[in-house]
């Protein structure tokens with residue numbers, strides 16, 4: 172396996188206030204990694220730094236062997252990083268189908284790129300709703316659309332920031348099902364979520380952030396064996 176994303180000594184600020192302190196994270200190609208921690212601990216900021224939206228002030232970020240910490244967001248996206256952001260951010264006035272097509276690209280140069288039929292296969296609900304506008308969808312359908320839209324860019328790294336937030340249990344299960352499928356297909360994923368047991372079952376490695384610092388890193392077996400960690404760093 173080769174390293175797809177490597178973050179070393181990441182320090183990020185909002186104006187004068189420092190939010191990330193020497194964050195390190197390495198994700199191998201084909202792995203599913205998580206970022207865990209309570210609200211406000213720096214998970215979204217880490218993602219924003221990867222994407223170039225809130226650039227690193229210090230430290231390095233490399234993606235597929237290339238330094239990206241100083242690149243503008245559009246160049247970083249074009250290298251093959253797609254995000255399903257908190258709050259989904261789909262286009263309300265485009266149909267489901269138009270939302271999906273709007274970002275289509277084969278950034279991964281995949282021999283089997285994601286296409287509309289393949290998206291509809293994993294999310295049959297989106298096919299049924301393909302002519303509906305984004306703003307006519309339920310929360311769960313919007314979330315599926317946000318994932319489908321990210322996949323249509325054929326990213327090498329897919330990042331999901333709280334993709335199950337606010338969803339009813341059955342819809343959450345639908346999202347976990349799709350993430351399992353994606354993992355089986357070899358998709359590299361960085362996922363932020365709060366359902367630790369689900370993430371232990373899905374992911375290979377985990378990073379816990381506490382006030383902008385990495386306080387624990389390890390694999391699913393190690394995290395599963397230490398429920399005291401969940402209580403200490405993750406429970407509200």
Ligand SMILES: Nc1ncnc2c1ncn2[C@@H]1O[C@H](COP(=O)(O)OP(=O)(O)OP(=O)(O)O)[C@@H](O)[C@H]1O
Pocket residue numbers: 185190208209210211212213214215216217
């Ligand atoms: N635009 C901003 N300007 C100033 N401070 C910010 C900004 N966005 C986030 N912060 C602060 O940075 C810290 C980390 O926030 P971040 O959103 O990365 O946390 P998080 O772990 O993703 O939590 P959440 O799940 O609540 O989004 C918090 O203290 C937050 O108040």
